[in-house]
Amino acid sequence: MKKIILLLAFVATVSVAGAWSRKCDEAVMIIASEHLTPEAGKVVKKYLGKSFADDVQYLYDTERVEFKQMSKKARRAAAEIHFLHLDSEFQPKNVKGKDALKATEQALEIIRNRNSHSKAEVTTALRTVINLMCDMHNLSKIRIDGIKHSFRDFKYTIPSGEFGRYAKEVRKGTWSKTWNSFDGGYAYFTVKYWANDMRIFIGDKYADYAKGSLREWVSESGALAAKYLEIYKPNVVVPYMDRRWSTPVAYDMMIKGSCRLAALLNETIK
DSSP states (O other), X not given: OHHHHHHHHHHHHOTTOOSSOHHHHHHHHHHHHHTOOHHHHHHHHXXXXXXXXXXXXXXXXXXXXXXXXXXXXXXXHHXXXXXXXXXXXXXXXXXXXXXXXXXXXXXHHHHHTGGGSOHHHHHHHHHHHHHHHHHTTOGGGEEETTOGGGGSOXXXXXXXXXXXXXXXXXXXXXXXXXXXXXXTTOTTOOHHHHHHHHHHHHTTOHHHHHOSOHHHHXXXXXXXXXXXXXXXXXXXXXXXXXXXXXXXXXXXXXXXXXXXXXXXXHHHOO
16 A cells, blocks of 8 residues: 555656646556446446546646655656656666556556555555556657657757758757657647547547557657657757657657557456
């Protein structure tokens, strides 16, 4: 019980909780909820008290008093739960403490054996899986051995001017903001519009997006992150078209995250 309370405190209080923008996270949950089996949907409703698409408040609005009272060392340890640690072959590492994969697997075990745990523990486990599945599909939250700049946020230069022609001044971007604040270039999209757009995009291909296992998805995310970490480096000028292509990549990861979240819960809740 003590461990799950600490896990709850970590997930609820860490300032990097949101994987994408709030609207995008909500849309991911809406789409995932539409692909749950009747049994999984029933269990989610039992422990969250509602469709988990409405439970996004947990990710953003919980008071962060505990986090503010932590020491810097404790904050760093707590924040690691939102990052995925991989080796140079994009395979999961057995890190000290918890990272996103380790915490997700532990939470899934609680959900799988929910009759042996309290309602509070299972509720926290469900919320943890929801949160961290988004994190593990966010390229800025993947740390890879041998790629030093994957372990910290960094600035790069974005060419300004039409079609990437260099102007007298250029803007500065940051690696985390590139992926965390993704809005697809449509900042005025509502959550409902985002979900509908994702729904149309998926069409009848849910099974294709949901194919694979958690560890296979993790390795796929790592390989993609490594590809973009080769383009995005501290203080470099990122080519215009490479910068533009990060938008559909982020959107594709959102789509995959939503379908895989549903598949993971469906597999676990039987």
